[in-house]
Amino acid sequence: MHPDPSWPAEAADQQSEPAYHFPVEVEVVGELREEQLRQVAEYVFDQLHTTLRGRG
Template identity: 80%
Template sequence: MASEQSWPEPGQDQQGEPTYHFPVEVEVVGELGDEQLRQVAKYVFDQLHTTLRNRG
């Protein structure tokens, strides 16, 4: 995992809102089909979006 010191600084998008970039890693143990992997990815991004939106 990269140290926090090597992470890029938050930038500004066109609307003047901060844009943050950070890694998200999901480890799947075993085998999943393509549809199941898409469902996992959708769930992770939905949860991430909800969490960030609720932080204000």
């Protein structure tokens, strides 16, 4: 696997680990304050991280 030229040099050095790229879309219906949006983003990121960590 060849590193993507847009990756930082550190990422190119870690070729032994797989890199996954996939879009995540979260639709918020209604209005949330900035702090609530940050909480939603943190929750989604934590759930993705936990799931991916459990797979490998």
